[in-house]
Amino acid sequence: MNFPIKTTGHVEHGFKRGGKLLGCPTANLSTSETKEVIKDLTCGVYYGWAVLRNKTYKSVTNIGWNPSFGVNTEKIIECHLLEKFDEDFYGEEISLTLLGFIRSEKKFENINELKSQIQSDIQTTIQKLGEDEKNNLENI
Numbered sequence: 001m002n003f004p005i006k007t008t009g010h011v012e013h014g015f016k017r018g019g020k021l022l023g024c025p026t027a028n029l030s031t032s033e034t035k036e037v038i039k040d041l042t043c044g045v046y047y048g049w050a051v052l053r054n055k056t057y058k059s060v061t062n063i064g065w066n067p068s069f070g071v072n073t074e075k076i077i078e079c080h081l082l083e084k085f086d087e088d089f090y091g092e093e094i095s096l097t098l099l100g101f102i103r104s105e106k107k108f109e110n111i112n113e114l115k116s117q118i119q120s121d122i123q124t125t126i127q128k129l130g131e132d133e134k135n136n137l138e139n140i
């Protein structure tokens with residue numbers, strides 16, 4: 001895959017299980033706006049940056065079919081911003097810059113295993129973005 005991968009979309013309503021069930025709310029980007037970019041991308045987890053309301057946040061993105069919950073009717077892209085928000089962003093625009101691939105999407109039989117895998121994906125994201133920032137500094 002050729003990184004960085006960029007896509008922008010408005011936030012749509014999802015299945016409402018990210019926040020409460022998995023402890024990881026995700027903003028689901030409009031599939032009509034993102035489908036050309038995601039159609040050939042490997043299903044799985046990516047790290048990168050998200051811009052919302054002119055601010056940039058660390059983010060972890062899942063692209064795929066959510067196979068642990070029975071398969072969605074379409075391939076989707078959803079991102080989790082590494083920041084605590086008290087509100088939702090439905091209808092707002094998010095721009096993503098994906099910088100790298102973490103792992104393939106997989107079918108978990110057990111929700112707790114998915115939850116802990118997601119926490120580990122978040123840690124990987126923090127680590128990778130930190131390495132990228134350090135590399136940039138070293139190139140000054």
Ligand code: RBF
Nearest residue numbers: 015017018026060062066067068080105106121
């Ligand atoms: N869903 C899966 O079925 N398998 C996965 O491996 C998977 N990994 C995810 C990793 C991250 C970092 C995030 C944010 C979501 C992931 N999901 C995965 C999607 C998850 O099932 C979805 O966000 C919730 O079901 C809410 O729709």
Ligand code: MG
Nearest residue numbers: 014026027028
């Ligand atoms: Mg969501």
